[in-house]
Structures are given as C-alpha cells and as structure tokens.
Amino acid sequence: MSSVIDRAGLNALVETLAARGYRVVGPTVRDDAIVLAELSSGADLPDGWGVDVAPGSYRLHRRTDAAVFAHSTGQQSWKEFLHPPRRPIWSSDGSTYRLADDEPPRYAFLGVRACDLASIAVLGRVLGGGAQPDGSFQRRRQGLFVIAVGCTEPGGLCFCASLGTGPAPGPGYDLSLTERVDDAGATYVVTVGTDEGAQVLADLEHREATPAEVDEADAAVAAAAEHMGRELPDTDLRTLFRDGRESPIWDEVANRCLTCGNCTMVCPTCFCTTTEDQTDLAGGTAERSQRWASCYEIDFSYLHGGSVRVSGANRYRQWISHKLGTWQDQFGSSGCVGCGRCIAWCPVGIDITVEAGKLAEEARDVHD
Amino acid sequence: MYTTEELARFPLLADLTESQLERVGSLGHTVTFATGHRIIEEGRPADRCWLIRSGRVALQTPLPNNAASTVQTLGPGDVLGWSWLLAPYRWRFDGVATEPVEAIEIDAVQLREFATHDCRLGYPLAMRLLEALADRLHGTRARLIDMYGSPRAS
Amino acid sequence: MLADPMLPVPYSVARRHVETADSATLLLEPVAEALPAFEPGQFTMLCVPGVGEVAISISGANGTGTLTQTVRDVGAVSRALHDAEPGATLGVRGPYGVGWGVASAIGRDVVVVAGGVGLAPLRPVVLALLADRASFGRMVLIVGARNPEEFLFREQLLGWTQHSDLEVELTVDVPAPEWVGPVGFVTEPLARLDIDPTRTTAFLCGPEPMMRFSADVLLRKGVAAEHIRVSLERNMKCGVGLCGHCQLGPLLVCRDGPVVTYDVAAPLLAIRGL
Numbered sequence: 128m129s130s131v132i133d134r135a136g137l138n139a140l141v142e143t144l145a146a147r148g149y150r151v152v153g154p155t156v157r158d159d160a161i162v163l164a165e166l167s168s169g170a171d172l173p174d175g176w177g178v179d180v181a182p183g184s185y186r187l188h189r190r191t192d193a194a195v196f197a198h199s200t201g202q203q204s205w206k207e208f209l210h211p212p213r214r215p216i217w218s219s220d221g222s223t224y225r226l227a228d229d230e231p232p233r234y235a236f237l238g239v240r241a242c243d244l245a246s247i248a249v250l251g252r253v254l255g256g257g258a259q260p261d262g263s264f265q266r267r268r269q270g271l272f273v274i275a276v277g278c279t280e281p282g283g284l285c286f287c288a289s290l291g292t293g294p295a296p297g298p299g300y301d302l303s304l305t306e307r308v309d310d311a312g313a314t315y316v317v318t319v320g321t322d323e324g325a326q327v328l329a330d331l332e333h334r335e336a337t338p339a340e341v342d343e344a345d346a347a348v349a350a351a352a353e354h355m356g357r358e359l360p361d362t363d364l365r366t367l368f369r370d371g372r373e374s375p376i377w378d379e380v381a382n383r384c385l386t387c388g389n390c391t392m393v394c395p396t397c398f399c400t401t402t403e404d405q406t407d408l409a410g411g412t413a414e415r416s417q418r419w420a421s422c423y424e425i426d427f428s429y430l431h432g433g434s435v436r437v438s439g440a441n442r443y444r445q446w447i448s449h450k451l452g453t454w455q456d457q458f459g460s461s462g463c464v465g466c467g468r469c470i471a472w473c474p475v476g477i478d479i480t481v482e483a484g485k486l487a488e489e490a491r492d493v494h495d
Numbered sequence: 496m497y498t499t500e501e502l503a504r505f506p507l508l509a510d511l512t513e514s515q516l517e518r519v520g521s522l523g524h525t526v527t528f529a530t531g532h533r534i535i536e537e538g539r540p541a542d543r544c545w546l547i548r549s550g551r552v553a554l555q556t557p558l559p560n561n562a563a564s565t566v567q568t569l570g571p572g573d574v575l576g577w578s579w580l581l582a583p584y585r586w587r588f589d590g591v592a593t594e595p596v597e598a599i600e601i602d603a604v605q606l607r608e609f610a611t612h613d614c615r616l617g618y619p620l621a622m623r624l625l626e627a628l629a630d631r632l633h634g635t636r637a638r639l640i641d642m643y644g645s646p647r648a649s
Numbered sequence: 650m651l652a653d654p655m656l657p658v659p660y661s662v663a664r665r666h667v668e669t670a671d672s673a674t675l676l677l678e679p680v681a682e683a684l685p686a687f688e689p690g691q692f693t694m695l696c697v698p699g700v701g702e703v704a705i706s707i708s709g710a711n712g713t714g715t716l717t718q719t720v721r722d723v724g725a726v727s728r729a730l731h732d733a734e735p736g737a738t739l740g741v742r743g744p745y746g747v748g749w750g751v752a753s754a755i756g757r758d759v760v761v762v763a764g765g766v767g768l769a770p771l772r773p774v775v776l777a778l779l780a781d782r783a784s785f786g787r788m789v790l791i792v793g794a795r796n797p798e799e800f801l802f803r804e805q806l807l808g809w810t811q812h813s814d815l816e817v818e819l820t821v822d823v824p825a826p827e828w829v830g831p832v833g834f835v836t837e838p839l840a841r842l843d844i845d846p847t848r849t850t851a852f853l854c855g856p857e858p859m860m861r862f863s864a865d866v867l868l869r870k871g872v873a874a875e876h877i878r879v880s881l882e883r884n885m886k887c888g889v890g891l892c893g894h895c896q897l898g899p900l901l902v903c904r905d906g907p908v909v910t911y912d913v914a915a916p917l918l919a920i921r922g923l
Contacts, residue, residue: 219699221699226653401886420894435883457896568833572843593830642765
C-alpha cells in the first residue's frame with residue numbers, strides 16, 4: 128500500500144529523521160552544481176533546479192516547475208559517505224596498534240536514485256561481502272536509512288535501463304518516493320520498504336494513495352526506461368571484454384584519455400584505495416590512513432622495478448574492462464550501474480557506452 | 496652396450512626409425528670419462544659427438560687467468576658436440592667432465608656422411624639438433640636477462 | 650565493534666638470518682596474540698609503522714605460532730623489514746591468499762622449480778613434502794640463482810642434496826670460480842627430467858618469465874596446465890580483496906591467488922600490461 132505526502136512532507140521528513148538521530152544527507156545547490164551534503168532542513172533541497180549533461184559537461188538550469196528530484200546524478204555519489212575519500216585506520220607507538228576512532232554518524236540518505244541505490248549494493252558486495260569485510264564501510268552502512276526516488280526524467284547520459292539497475296529503485300530502501308509535479312505543486316507517492324520506514328512515514332502528514340496515483344507514478348517511472356540518453360551494447364559484456372583485451376580500440380582511446388582518474392573519482396562503485404603512513408616529528412607515533420586511489424595512477428600497479436600498466440591504453444582498458452567485465456568474475460555483478468557520471472566528468476568526454484559499443488561492433492565484424 | 500630402445504630415448508634420435516637407429520648405433524660405443532677429463536677442446540677437429548647417459552659436462556673457454564668460464568653444463572639425455580655438422584668442423588668450446596661421465600660416443604664424420612647422403616636420416620637429425628640448440632639458446636637468453644638480479648641495480 | 654582486517658598484530662623479531670647480499674630471513678614471534686596457522690604458499694602483510702606495509706612470503710614451516718619470513722630489500726618498506734634487528738617489533742596481518750594446495754599432489758610425483766627469491770614461498774612446500782614423504786611419489790627440486798652466493802637457505806639446500814628422498818638440482822646463471830655444479834637456466838635441468846607427465850604436479854615460483862618458460866617445458870612434456878601451479882605477484886595494499894591493486898584480469902591475486910593453476914594464469918600472463 129502506498130501513501131502520498133506533499134512538498135511540506137519532505138521538510139517534515141528531514142525534521143523527523145534529524146529528531147531520530149540521523150544526519151540527513153541529500154541534494155542541495157552549491158557552487159553551480161547539485162551536491163550531496165548534510166541538510167539542515169528540507170528547504171535546502173533543490174526545488175526547481177534541473178541539469179543539462181553531456182560528455183564533459185554539466186550545467187544547472189532553472190526549471191519551469193518546482194520539481195525537487197528532476198535532476199540527474201551529480202559529481203558526488205553516496206560512496207563519499209559510506210567509503211570516505213580519506214580515513215584514518217590506526218595509530219601505533221611502534222609496538223602496539225590502535226584502531227582509529229570510527230563511530231560514524233547514522234546517515235539518512237534522501238533522494239537516492241535507482242542507479243545509486245544499486246551502487247550501494249555493489250559496494251556492499253565488494254567491501255562488505257568478502258571473507259574480510261571492511262569494518263569502516265560495514266559500520267557506516269549498518270545504521271543507514273535510505274529514501275530512494277524513482278526516476279521519471281533521466282538525464283542525457285543515463286543508461287541504467289541497460290543494466291537493469293533502474294529507473295525504478297530496487298530493494299534496499301526504507302522509503303521510496305516518486306515525484307509528481309503539477310500546477311498545485313509537487314507531491315510524492317511513498318512506498319514503504321522497511322518497518323522503520325513505516326514508522327518514519329507515520330510521523331509525517333500523509334494520506335493513502337489512490338490506485339490511479341500509484342499507477343500513474345509507476346507508469347512515469349516505467350516510461351523513463353524509454354528515455355535513456357545512452358545504452359550499452361546488448362551482449363555478454365564479460366565475454367566481450369575478456370575477448371577484447373588485444374583490440375586496437377585501446378590505443379585509440381589512449382589518444383584522447385588524459386588518465387586523470389576523474390571517472391574513478393565520480394564513479395559510485397570505484398572502491399580502490401591505498402594507504403599512507405605518517406609519523407610525528409619525533410618519530411614516536413605512526414598513523415596509517417587510507418585514501419581513494421585510482422587505477423589510472425601510474426604507480427597503482429607498481430611492482431619493484433616498474434609498473435605493470437604503463438600506457439594509457441593499459442590503464443583505460445583496465446578500468447572499463449573491470450567495470451563492465453571482470454567485476455562480474457570478482458564480485459558476481461557488473462561494477463557499472465549506468466549513472467553516466469564518468470561521461471559527464473571526463474574532461475575530454477570519453478563515453479563508456481560508446482567505447483563498449485565500438486568493441487561490440489568490432490567483435491561482430493570479426494564474427495561476421 | 497646399448498639398445499636401439501635406449502638410443503631412441505635421446506631427444507636427438509627420437510624421430511629416427513628402427514633401422515636408422517641401428518645404423519647410428521653401429522657408429523658408436525660406450526665410453527666413460529673421469530672428473531676433470533677434457534673431452535673436447537676449442538679449435539680441435541670435431542669428429543665425434545656424445546650422448547650423455549650420466550654425469551655432467553661443463554662447456555668452457557680457456558681464459559688467460561684460468562678464471563671460471565663455464566657457460567653451460569650438460570647432463571643426462573643431452574648431446575655433447577654439434578660442430579661436426581657445420582664447417583669448419585672444429586669445436587667452439589672445451590667440454591670438461593665435472594662429474595664422472597658415461598656416454599655413447601658416435602663417429603660424427605660417419606654420421607655426417609650418412610646424414611648428407613640420406614636426407615630421410617639427415618633431416619630429422621638436423622631438426623632435432625636445431626631443437627636442442629634452440630632450447631640452449633633460449634636458456635642462455637633467459638640468463639642474459641638477469642631476471643633474478645636486484646631491481647635496485649637497474 | 651567489528652574486527653578490522655587492516656589492523657596489524659605485533660610480532661617481534663626473534664632471529665634474523667642473512668641469506669644473501671639483499672635477502673634476510675626473519676623469525677617472528679607473537680608479542681601476545683598469534684595469527685592463525687598458514688598454508689604453504691600463503692603470505693602476510695608485514696609492516697614497519699611509519700614506513701609502510703608490503704606482502705611477504707611465509708618461508709618456513711608452521712611452528713608454535715611463529716612465522717618465518719624471507720624479505721628481499723627492493724624498496725623502502727622491504728629495506729626496513731630486511732634491516733629489522735632481533736628485538737624489533739613489526740606489525741603482521743594474515744595469513745592471506747590461496748596456497749599451493751600440497752594435498753592435491755598426494756599420490757603423485759612432485760616437481761618444484763624455484764628461481765631466485767621464488768624459493769621462499771616454496772620452502773614450506775618442500776618441508777611439507779618431506780614431513781609426509783610416504784604420501785608422495787618422486788620428488789624433484791630445481792633451484793636457480795644468479796650465482797652461488799644468491800641461493801636462499803644455502804645450508805639447507807646443500808643438506809637436501811644429500812637427501813635420498815629428494816632429487817635436487819641447483820643451477821646458476823653465471824659461472825663462479827668455486828662452483829662445479831650445473832650452469833644453466835632452470836629450464837635446462839627441467840627439460841632433462843624424465844617424468845611421467847600423467848602423474849606429475851609442478852609448483853613454480855620465480856620471476857614471471859622464469860615461470861612461463863618453465864611451464865612451457867612442462868607442457869611440452871605433456872603435463873596438463875591444471876597440474877602446474879604458479880605463484881603470482883602484483884602490487885598489494887590490503888591483502889584481503891578490498892583495495893583493488895592486485896588485479897590481474899578476473900583475479901584479485903591476494904584473494905584468488907597468489908597460487909593459481911597455469912590454465913588460469915597462462916592466458917592472463919600472455920596479455921601485455923593487463
């Protein structure tokens with residue numbers, strides 16, 4: 128059974144989550160972009176803002192309506208909070224080791240798109256699904272409250288439909304919203320995913336959704352699948368990339384790729400990290416911290432004497448082949464959720480869907 | 496003594512027919528060398544070759560200061576000596592037994608005669624010899640890479 | 650609080666044995682808590698606080714909670730580990746990774762081929778084989794080094810050459826004045842071996858070309874790639890499949906290796922810059 132809340136209900140939602148002890152994080156406008164940040168109130172949400180995205184380009188624009196969630200994914204993703212860019216691991220006096228204090232806030236994520244919800248699940252399999260899970264990630268994810276939003280207006284770089292990760296949010300949310308905007312303003316059809324979600328909803332002024340409202344919301348989300356700006360080739364990507372390791376396309380991409388690593392920073396599932404040690408000036412205490420790393424760094428694959436992946440072609444191939452192919456071998460699912468961030472934030476506009484498409488076309492030519 | 500069956504187990508002769516093995520076998524006899532014996536010497540006529548049954552032979556070249564110069568050692572199953580097949584038919588290295596060696600010594604002048612006039616014998620023999628040389632060249636090149644060397648040195 | 654796989658356990662250096670000009674073997678004893686027992690072929694992450702942490706092979710037998718690890722000085726962290734004197738405290742995490750699977754060779758002939766410091770992770774294999782000698786068929790150990798000074802565990806190797814249960818061939822790349830043993834790459838004594846390919850399991854460790862060349866010799870002899878195991882090396886930061894550094898195609902070498910069968914390794918090692 129679904130319910131309906133209005134725009135004021137979103138403000139109440141932020142309030143009740145804060146009252147329940149959550150740090151509420153959601154989209155807000157800052158520095159000409161929609162960023163994910165702690166919301167002090169529902170008023171921080173980006174009412175009436177939309178975005179135009181294209182390869183290498185992201186611009187905010189004013190919408191003609193008051194939609195809050197009609198903007199596609201921004202530069203940040205939720206991994207920023209679940210798998211922070213930097214975190215201390217331990218400190219040592221030289222003979223004993225003490226785990227860094229790490230009692231993360233209980234986060235409530237407001238406005239998690241289907242692709243990003245899927246990315247949290249992907250990260251969960253990588254960082255939390257193995258024999259030795261990442262304690263920091265586990266702690267952050269454990270207390271998480273998720274309010275998903277169904278996508279009704281995909282961006283020009285979206286391709287979640289190709290991966291089955293959207294536009295309708297999959298499992299993993301406490302509440303899910305579908306936004307509907309008309310002259311009277313925005314309303315939200317709310318679907319409850321968990322008991323806690325139901326309790327939070329009970330705090331809000333809401334009414335039961337009519338069957339027509341539910342159907343309309345479902346239809347709007349389903350229709351979004353037909354309006355994806357991008358798509359991946361309809362083929363077995365794991366096999367495609369395994370068999371395409373020696374394709375000439377890698378050298379061609381390398382002519383454009385700056386190996387800057389932007390795609391890995393904005394990707395909601397890129398999880399690679401490295402560690403750094405620091406000592407105090409007296410040398411008595413050492414601290415180890417972890418920070419995001421990128422497979423585009425030349426020394427990422429360093430072995431005594433030199434790096435394995437020296438050329439840009441080697442490093443681009445590693446990134447895309449891992450994301451779409453070998454991730455499946457390693458973690459049982461694709462590493463890509465179709466959010467399109469890597470395309471928008473590539474300074475030269477390299478498009479993962481186009482490159483995958485070229486490889487698929489080349490494979491077809493070989494087999495024809 | 497030795498049987499054609501034993502001869503066929505040497506890679507050099509592995510592709511020969513029974514009757515070819517008998518012909519080659521008729522050119523040979525077993526020999527033993529004590530440790531330190533110089534079996535072949537650089538520059539001398541290459542008129543024999545040996546199929547090593549046991550022991551070890553070091554290939555060396557004389558240095559004026561008598562320093563170690565072993566470039567390679569050969570062991571059981573290996574053929575010692577191939578310069579008999581190529582002009583000017585002179586040894587290019589010394590071959591010294593570094594352990595007691597037992598081998599089948601073959602008259603290589605006769606063997607070259609056979610091989611030259613009967614390509615059905617000569618071709619498989621030459622190909623097997625080429626294979627042995629290719630493997631030795633590969634091993635030598637692998638050592639040239641100095642792959643166990645310290646990466647710090649580079 | 651959940652246990653954190655990134656937190657080292659302190660071990661102290663009980664003994665340090667200089668192996669070669671740039672390698673030393675450390676005997677490590679737990680300061681308090683000991684790590685779980687290891688399988689031959691597994692590794693640990695060894696750490697010098699303030700300097701860093703690297704993956705190091707376990708090179709001795711499972712003891713009473715102690716760890717024997719052989720370190721080659723090839724960088725800042727390995728130098729600090731290599732130079733650690735008795736009494737020093739190091740941080741240890743592990744043991745990690747998939748080992749050699751010695752038990753899979755029970756009832757079979759075993760050929761062990763090691764090149765350079767590649768002998769370190771193979772020594773536990775030889776010790777395990779000798780400890781259960783009756784369970785295995787023929788046992789061959791071929792060890793290559795640059796020169797006679799660069800064999801790890803030299804005294805033990807020389808002892809093994811006297812062992813009737815084990816056929817040992819020590820071969821050097823470069824001749825040396827006092828060396829009367831074999832001179833040649835490990836592929837040469839390997840090629841001379843008269844083995845039954847259907848009942849042979851091979852364990853190879855050393856530089857990648859050395860493993861490829863040795864595997865090629867074994868394949869030519871008819872040994873199936875599934876019965877040839879190699880130990881791979883890639884950059885590792887975490888050792889537990891979380892940091893992404895050690896990828897080799899579909900493998901996370903720390904988690905799916907370091908030991909893999911050659912049917913898995915061969916197509917990956919054939920791709921440049923993978």
